[in-house]
Amino acid sequence: MTEDGGRTWKKISRFPGVPDMTYVNMIIASQHDENVVYAAFNNHKRGDFTPYLLKSTNKGKTWKSISSNLPKRGSIYSIAEDYENPDLLFSGTEFGVFFSVDGGKHWKQLKSGLPTIAVRDLAIHRGEDDLVLGTFGRGFYILDDYSTFRSFSEEKMKQEAILFPVKDALLFMESTRIGGSGKSFQGASFFTSENPNVAATFKYYLKDDIETLESIRRKKEDEIREEGGDIKYPSLDELRAQNMELKPKLQFTLKDNAGQVVRRLQKSPSSGVHEVEWDFRYSSSGPITESDVNKEEPAMGTYVAPGTYTVAMSKIVDGIETKLTESVSFNVVTLANVTLETQNRRDLADFQQKVSDLQSILRAVGNLIDDIENRLNKMRVAAKSVKGDNVNILSDIQDIQSRLNDIKISLYGDRLSSRLDIDRSLSISDRINRAVYGTISATSAPTQTHRDGYQIAREELEPVLREIQQIFKREIVSIENELDRVGAPYTPGRIPQLNRDSRR
The missing domain is CATH 1.20.120 (Four Helix Bundle (Hemerythrin (Met), subunit A))
Structure with a gap:
């Protein structure tokens, strides 16, 4: 530890709960308080996979663990601190990436699109509020716009559902390469990576899964199995009721500034933090096709005009819609990079x-x-x-x-x-x-x-x-x-x- 730009150093060799000579995998200084420093220790080469994540609030004089509920056998490799909210932390572990909104008292895992893999490094892109992950053997992953996590709190997570604030959504016509999309005629060795969809992104939180008759039955069977009891085969009426039950859905209703419904988006419910995208289009007014029936929603229609829109979240259980959140307002804006643009x-x-x-x-x-x-x-x-x-x-x-x-x-x-x-x-x-x-x-x-x-x-x-x-x-x-x-x-x-x- 140095306080004079590296002219003199002080060695800190003992940390509470951390075995001696454990490798210091990463250490970062807080961007908000010069007294705060975080350190991630890794002892897996000695067969110790305990997550050692410590924090000091007095320039390393004393330390305390902030590993709390991280997986007990998940070694820690990296840590990152949000540049606006000092309580928003990210941790890369053997089993993926976790985040905390209370300075490390509680951790939750980020899963969507990320395999169970060691996250060796973390970086934050300030311009876009993106979280960039470097993994062991599985390449790079990017979480687009994590800014919604800043408004998260343990108190809010007790709510049934949260629809986070929505950033201005950029509406533009995506260009296409000569010869088609993707690599086009560039050859298989030409490196390409998919761009994010041209869409408005709505991030939301659902506290619990929406239970069905089948999930309730299976949960009871698991409890009986753990207690060593005998599981009774469900009756024909019970199986028929499960088979006839409508699948629960989350619905996101978009309206324009006149209150007219523009689009209804549906998604299967799952607890945790997720996102859904809107492609700036109305629902199609065309004839319903077999494909529409299979997808259980109409095809996409024409583009909307720039302006102010709202989105609200509800759940549909047994065909009955129940509101989960209030409407959130957001703006659809265009890029000023086109020629002959209409004035209206x-x-x-x-x-x-x-x-x-x-x-x-x-x-x-x-x-x-x-x-x-x-x-x-x-x-x-x-x-x-x-x-x-x-x-x-x-x-x-x-x-x-x-x-x-x-x-x-x-x-x-x-x-x-x-x-x-x-x-x-x-x-x-x-x-x-x-x-x-x-x-x-x-x-x-x-x-x-x-x-x-x-x-x-x-x-x-x-x-x-x-x-x-x-x-x-x-x-x-x-x-x-x-x-x-x-x-x-x-x-x-x-x-x-x-x-x-x-x-x-």
Whole structure:
């Protein structure tokens, strides 16, 4: 220990609870108090894996352990102190990294994305409030923006849930390399590393796991097993109740400054500190697909405009939503690094939303036409099996199919003319898609061509929707009623009939 810039030194060789000659793995001076110093000792080469982490508040004259609840067989390699909050400490151990918000009285492990590995070194990036880890044999890891931990406390950790303050979120269009993303054409040896997602990040804390019927049963079985008792196999009713129980979810509801819901994000609940990201997009207004059903959420839509938004956290258990936190306000801001930027981002976002909604209607109409044609094909086959006259039924089916063919030409263009290289006017989908893909990732204002294309497509789509509605709600139903009357085999959309012995 030196107090004169290294001219004279004082040796400190004994530390409470630490075996003599134990290796000093790291020692750091506090950035807040010249009297405070931290030291990490490592004795694993002698078969001693005890975590020795000490603190002195009088320039090394006396020391006390701050290892508290760190793993008993987890050697300590490194320690770091936050540059704003002296009570916020990080410790690298044999089994990962831990943090304390009370100067080392209590420690909690950081796990998300980090394997169980020795953390040999720690560094804090002040510009971004990032915690950088150097591990033994597993490379470097970075915890982005740990600043939320500064507002943590043991008292707050008794709450059921905490949604931490949100930094300004940067909205920008990410550039892409020639040839695609990642390494592109650079070759396998070209070093790349993934950038953080372009998103607003919400960090949250959940005190306890949300228990399910299955987790409660398994916990009881563990207790019986520890006591040496016999475990009873669950009854059929118990297993059925577990199987039918809805999985609990955490929901994060985002709203704009007018209070309108922008997006609902869901995540499986797990105790501890976690984060969820929002990609600055609305939910898609397009038709729900099987992929959406499997993910249990709609696809992403268009980008929002810069401005003030709020996020709130709730839990959904047995289908019932319960609020966990109050709303937290944050700002979505843009980077000033684009050319031809629009002067009105709200107008741009509104136009992107309008053309996306129109494209969604176009896709929905296409799905409906496919559904109608599928039903027509099956009704055509069913009509051939009736014993009576089927001419009128087949004629009505063919009439609808012919009209659908004309509608598809209006929507998607004449593919035969295109194949024969014959000039044709733009279809409805041509106009909509040009407006969508010309503005979807743009930061400049929509051109007049985009606006005109949208307006023309909207006007041309209106009569198509009316005719589709007439076909779907009346004419298809009329044919299905006739098929029921003549005793035709079942086709999708019809309710099966009993007592059909008197088929004609």
